Amino acid sequence: MRKRRSIFDILRERMEELEAIAEEMLDQFVERPSWDTSSQSLEPLCDVSVRSDSVIVTADLPRVDPKSIRVSGISDDLIEITAEMKVKINFEDFGVTHRRGEFSRFSCRVPLPVPVDISRARARFRRGILEVILPRKLGYEIKIE
Amino acid sequence: MLEEGLPKAPIRIFGGEKLIVLTSEIAIPSSSIYSIIEALTGWIWKKKVQEVFTLGGLPVPNRYEIEKPKIFGAASNKNLLERLKEKNIQLIKRGFLVGPQALILSFCSEHGIPAIALLAECFHNYPDPEASSIVIQALNRMIDMDIDISELIEKGEEVRLAMRDMMRRTQAELSRMRKSHEYDIPGYYIK
Numbered sequence: 348m349r350k351r352r353s354i355f356d357i358l359r360e361r362m363e364e365l366e367a368i369a370e371e372m373l374d375q376f377v378e379r380p381s382w383d384t385s386s387q388s389l390e391p392l393c394d395v396s397v398r399s400d401s402v403i404v405t406a407d408l409p410r411v412d413p414k415s416i417r418v419s420g421i422s423d424d425l426i427e428i429t430a431e432m433k434v435k436i437n438f439e440d441f442g443v444t445h446r447r448g449e450f451s452r453f454s455c456r457v458p459l460p461v462p463v464d465i466s467r468a469r470a471r472f473r474r475g476i477l478e479v480i481l482p483r484k485l486g487y488e489i490k491i492e
Numbered sequence: 493m494l495e496e497g498l499p500k501a502p503i504r505i506f507g508g509e510k511l512i513v514l515t516s517e518i519a520i521p522s523s524s525i526y527s528i529i530e531a532l533t534g535w536i537w538k539k540k541v542q543e544v545f546t547l548g549g550l551p552v553p554n555r556y557e558i559e560k561p562k563i564f565g566a567a568s569n570k571n572l573l574e575r576l577k578e579k580n581i582q583l584i585k586r587g588f589l590v591g592p593q594a595l596i597l598s599f600c601s602e603h604g605i606p607a608i609a610l611l612a613e614c615f616h617n618y619p620d621p622e623a624s625s626i627v628i629q630a631l632n633r634m635i636d637m638d639i640d641i642s643e644l645i646e647k648g649e650e651v652r653l654a655m656r657d658m659m660r661r662t663q664a665e666l667s668r669m670r671k672s673h674e675y676d677i678p679g680y681y682i683k
Contacts, residue, residue: 370668381656381657381660389653389656391656392617392618392619392659394617394618407615407618407652409648409649409650410653436653473556474556475649475652476615476618478556
């Protein structure tokens with residue numbers, strides 16, 4: 348007769364599978380350059396946090412002209428952030444002399460984990476950090492008896 | 493790590509007569525933090541280091557609303573806690589600490605090596621030169637030094653640009669080491 352596996356073995360296997368998936372997702376995020384010389388753009392550091400009523404996206408945008416910041420909705424779960432730098436920067440400014448190219452802007456597309464109502468979004472820029480508050484799309488409300 | 497065309501270790505120890513400084517050019521992979529800190533503590537013990545300071549940040553979700561980050565401290569023994577209080581550094585009395593600072597404190601405590609952790613309120617995911625300057629100011633008070641922080645503040649935006657890729661790697665490692673555990677409110681305490 349086949350030996351039955353214990354619940355702990357099954358749980359451990361499931362956990363290992365989940366961890367492997369999480370690792371893979373993290374690696375995809377990191378394993379490419381954070382810059383693109385053809386479009387002269389750097390990818391800013393971004394963060395997405397989901398609240399009960401909104402999604403908050405922040406991006407670190409040092410040395411940008413605040414007036415040049417643009418946030419646009421590509422779809423209800425994808426936004427694009429772009430901003431022009433006050434002064435161009437090149438590899439040599441980071442002490443790197445074996446690569447060629449300069450950067451004049453920040454650009455990134457941020458996928459959102461839940462759909463949002465982009466028309467009601469608000470944004471502010473403080474201390475070099477952009478904060479975009481995107482209200483989540485409303486669902487059907489269930490009445491409490 | 494290549495510097496001026498020559499290979500250098502990404503994690504390096506710089507030594508002077510009075511101070512030894514350990515610093516890293518890379519985000520230390522979370523899977524090797526334990527063994528690195530364990531080996532480091534053994535080395536510190538052999539060197540008969542008088543006191544260890546570990547510098548870091550205390551992530552706060554509303555960092556951009558904070559004008560001047562506050563400084564906090566924790567230590568490997570009770571006498572050191574008194575010294576922190578004397579210098580007006582508030583203690584982290586109860587809560588979770590995750591990562592190298594946590595391991596340095598606990599290994600040093602086990603080996604009887606005096607160790608102090610200094611942590612300033614900071615962004616959890618962005619380089620924070622302002623928070624770094626607060627930590628260095630606290631270190632200055634603790635060891636009667638005068639490390640200049642003006643450049644760190646004046647060139648804050650350049651620092652944030654230069655640290656962008658290292659922070660990107662650090663973000664990934666922080667998720668792997670479950671840094672968010674630090675936000676958790678410990679149980680078993682009812683007032």
